Every structure is written in C-alpha cells, then in structure tokens.
Amino acid sequence: MTGRLAVLISGGGSNLRALLDACEDPEYGCEVVLVIADRHGCAGIDHAAEAGIDTAVLAVTDFPSREEWDQALASRLTESSPDLVVSAGFLKILGSAVLSAFPGLIVNTHNSLLPSFPGIHGPRDALDYGVKIAGATLFVVDEGMDTGQILAQCAVEVLEDDTEEVLLERIKAAERAQLVRTVGSMMRDGWRVEGRRAFLNARP
Ligand SMILES: Nc1nc2c(c(=O)[nH]1)N[C@@H](CN(C=O)c1ccc(C(=O)N[C@@H](CCC(=O)O)C(=O)O)cc1)CN2
Numbered sequence: 001m002t003g004r005l006a007v008l009i010s011g012g013g014s015n016l017r018a019l020l021d022a023c024e025d026p027e028y029g030c031e032v033v034l035v036i037a038d039r040h041g042c043a044g045i046d047h048a049a050e051a052g053i054d055t056a057v058l059a060v061t062d063f064p065s066r067e068e069w070d071q072a073l074a075s076r077l078t079e080s081s082p083d084l085v086v087s088a089g090f091l092k093i094l095g096s097a098v099l100s101a102f103p104g105l106i107v108n109t110h111n112s113l114l115p116s117f118p119g120i121h122g123p124r125d126a127l128d129y130g131v132k133i134a135g136a137t138l139f140v141v142d143e144g145m146d147t148g149q150i151l152a153q154c155a156v157e158v159l160e161d162d163t164e165e166v167l168l169e170r171i172k173a174a175e176r177a178q179l180v181r182t183v184g185s186m187m188r189d190g191w192r193v194e195g196r197r198a199f200l201n202a203r204p
C-alpha cells in the first residue's frame, strides 16, 4: 500500500520538497496527494502544482469565521483521503473539525527540541536562551500547541558565532532528514501511541 500524504504549508516548503523528492523512490512507499497552504503566494504551492499535485489555498481571512475555515480545511483534506496529514511549516493552529476528522493522524515538524521553545520562533528562542544543543521534533498534533506525543527528535549543536539564520538552516537540514525518515517509517511499518509515549515500527 502506498501511503497517501496531505501536506500543510505556509511558506517556501523545503520540508515539502524533501518529502516530494523521497516519494520519487517507489521503495519509499508514499505519495503526496494534496498540498494546502493557509496563505496566498506560497512558493511551496507553486512547486507542488508544477509537479502535478492537487493544491489548495485556504486563508482564514477568506472565511467568515475561524471555525468555518477549520471546517473547510477538514472537508478539503477529507476529499483526498490521506493516510497521514503532515504539517510542515504550517502557521495555523488546527481546530476541532480537522482534529476530529483525522484523530492521531496529523503530525507536525517543529524546529526545536520540545517541550522547549514551542511556537513560531523556535531557533531564535533557543539562541536567546543560550542552549548548546538545539534540534527538531516531529510530534502528533493534538488540541494543544506543540503538546502532542513525540515521534522523533534530532539534536543540532549551537555554535558560539551562530546567528538565528545560520542556526535555523542547520536545524532545518536535520529536520528535513528526520521528517522524511520518520514519515516513511510510519507509512511502511506503522506506529502506535500509548499515553504520552509514541513508538515507531509498531501497529496499534
Ligand atoms: N492544534 C494544533 N495545531 C497545530 C499545531 C499543534 O501543535 N496543535 N502545531 C502547529 C505548528 N506550530 C508549531 O509547530 C505552530 C503554528 C502556529 C502557531 C500560531 O501561533 N499561529 C497563530 C497565527 C500565526 C500566524 O499566522 O503568523 C494562529 O494560529 O492564530 C503556533 C505554533 C500547526 N498547527
């Protein structure tokens, strides 16, 4: 079975591109069936469309309410029947309509070692705090913000002369590799969650 991935983005989509590149290999066992952005003008949408992948832009401001946006996002995702929804640089908190449509089937990659430095400025916050080890986390999305069960983490050294931009790119390189490795494992070999803990190479 080829794992059907729906990917949510808000920007350039380097994580999306890494998944698309991995999907070129039939042994990887996945295909990206839908890419959705929360704002117009995302380069990642253009890249996906050029690759012939179904795309959509659902901006909150295009809807009468946040709840109606959330419902429209849930409906659009459901139309594509994904096996997994991958939030990769998606800068909107998903609401109950999306979460209930895909319980335990939404993952998010975040550029910090959660639970440290949640939110949208992970590398900056890590640098400002003065940590010596930063990194990235792939976790199961829940109703909280960056609070779901952790599927994978990778460590990245913080160097003394690092700027936010340099550290961000070093983290993102490790983050992309982790995302490709872990999503592929989940689709090929399964995973399970028990309370706060998540396990790869396992089935419920
Ligand atoms: N229900 C959840 N939805 C999402 C989660 C999550 O853990 N639970 N993770 C995010 C990704 N994320 C960090 O990894 C994150 C994204 C966005 C925000 C945020 O504050 N968003 C604001 C708007 C920000 C903007 O548009 O510039 C908002 O949603 O109003 C925090 C963390 C993906 N979704």
Ligand SMILES: NCC(=O)N[C@@H]1O[C@H](COP(=O)([O-])[O-])[C@@H](O)[C@H]1O
Pocket (backbone or CB within 6 Å): 009, 010, 011, 012, 013, 014, 015, 016, 088, 089, 090, 091, 109, 110, 111, 112, 118, 119, 120, 121, 122, 172, 175
């Ligand atoms: N918490 C949300 C957040 O900060 N997400 C971060 O946005 C970047 C998206 O990069 P990309 O658009 O090149 O894939 C990634 O580094 C991801 O961790």
